[in-house]
Amino acid sequence: MNRKLILCMSMIMVLCSGCHDNQQNSHSETLLNKVSHATKSYVDPSLTSEHYLHGVKKIQVEGYENQSTFFVEERTQKITQFPCMRCHNQPLKKMKNKNSQRAHWNMKLKHADSSVMSCTTCHDQKQLDKLTLLTGKQVSFNHSYQQCAQCHFQQAKDWGGGAHGKRLGGWAKPRVVMSCTACHNPHEPGFHKRWPSIISKVPGEIK
């Protein structure tokens, strides 16, 4: 009788341990511990996302030397009437008269207060192919993020690390990110209200 009981009990033990033991083992190490352990022996998986960039010309980001290199998309190729000096071949003051054709009439500046910012806060008055920093240093349109970073330093820090902005291609190397002006119109950087692009049909309340 006792033998049967022991046999029965051991059977139950074996059956239960099939699932329950495994669960306990997996709980013993937290995810972050596992990650930090695995990081020590990390070898690059040698995967590239280069071919998902679809020929985007990438330019190395400057000013983030203390971290791994990353890239932005080239901007000057995408500006429709670049270089600006094709029209702006004389000083702005000379061009600003009633007889000449008015350009950029559709530009409205909705960026900060008018006492803080004007066109020339960013655009170099003498060399219109370039942008200007607060110190007067000229910056190419490809590196316009440097200009944004003057005020938006927290966002710039997040962008450099990867918490702000959007990545092109894939998660694998190389890291190519969208520049500030790829998402934010510099003259009107806010996002607009709009309708959602799809309607949710699933029950909305969590059980």
Add this chain to the structure above:
Amino acid sequence: MSVKIVFNHVRNMFSDKEEKKTPTPPKKKSCTSPNCTCSQPSSAFINLDLKSMIGSQGMKNTADDVSTGIDSIIDSYEPDKAELPEDLTTSCGSGCGCNNGSHQTQNNQKTGVHQLFDKKVDRRQALGMLAGTVGAAVMTTGCSSIVDPKIKEKAKLTWEEYFKGNFRLMTDTEKNNTVKRLERLTQLNHRFHPEIKSTQARKNVLYGYAFNISKCRGYMDCVKGCVKENNLDPETGMQYIRIFEMKKGKMSLEGADGNYHHEVPVEGNFYMGTQCFQCENPPCVPVCPVSATWKEPDGIVVVDYDWCIGCRYCEAACPYWARRFNWKAPKVNKEKVNKQQHYLGNRVRDKGVVEKCTFCIQRTREGKNPACVEACPTGARIFGNLLDPKSEIRWVLANKKVFRLKEELGTEPKFWYFMD
């Protein structure tokens, strides 16, 4: 192996029975003219079997379903004029000029399935016959020279698919074979040729996800991208991602609106997206009675759609409501379908199986970002390799104040929320 033995046994059993008990009807029904190649009654029999065996039953149901399928065949099959086209019963239709008498179906005599089943047999014999008929249907479709070769091919592939193993236990050759079969079956069933991958998890990769709740504006572009990428049926409205509109000042999903329908963002609200969090201790995995769902070495929790029995235990076990059940076969639009597929990802699913977000396994295993990350217009979604100390996701974990949903459950989601 045991299945093959049983199958062979059934086949042998049937071939014996066929020789013994049904030698006359095919001879009586077939055309006697030497030039005539017609054989309508048998083709009608085969088509009928095929429709019910392959079409509606799909041949991947349980044994019970197959037997009910057989019952329905028996019920619906009437080899008289009502079932067969008129010209078939009166003349052979091939212009051979043969005597009609030889073509006429003899109603008095039982034919086909009826002949096999309308007998008083004991339980053991009946079961044997039933199994024999199943084998017969398959063997007929595989061996007959009358049936459309495409139907034959479909039947053969479906049959082979039915007896494949769990994806985790397959060898590389078996994986390649099943992928080829599935590609061909999709071509035959849905008329488009997908490229189904079976890419393995890479070493030194563990996927992680971060969601910026101060950036999300509820535009739902991610949901749209997900639906397109994963071939979700717009008719059923299945969506892996849900975006909750939440009142500021409260961090609880209770009272959050997941069905908002107005312009976004709304003042005083913030938006929080949920999907499958690919937990490190996924509660949905141990509850599966057939091991059809598991966690891959790169951290993605996947479902083998061909192994899932649709019990929905996993759906009940998930505390994040991340799993979805196919109440009907998802509609596939061959023009809009994403042909880049993965065995464990966005390939064509069947009715009655569970599916879920796989971090777009078909993309991420190739180094691409998931469709939701790519579609997000605000950059609220960050994806990367948790093991890479230089990855963006690791930067977020190290530099931002992050939290996870229902962290106290110990599920260890690999999906973090953070704020600017």
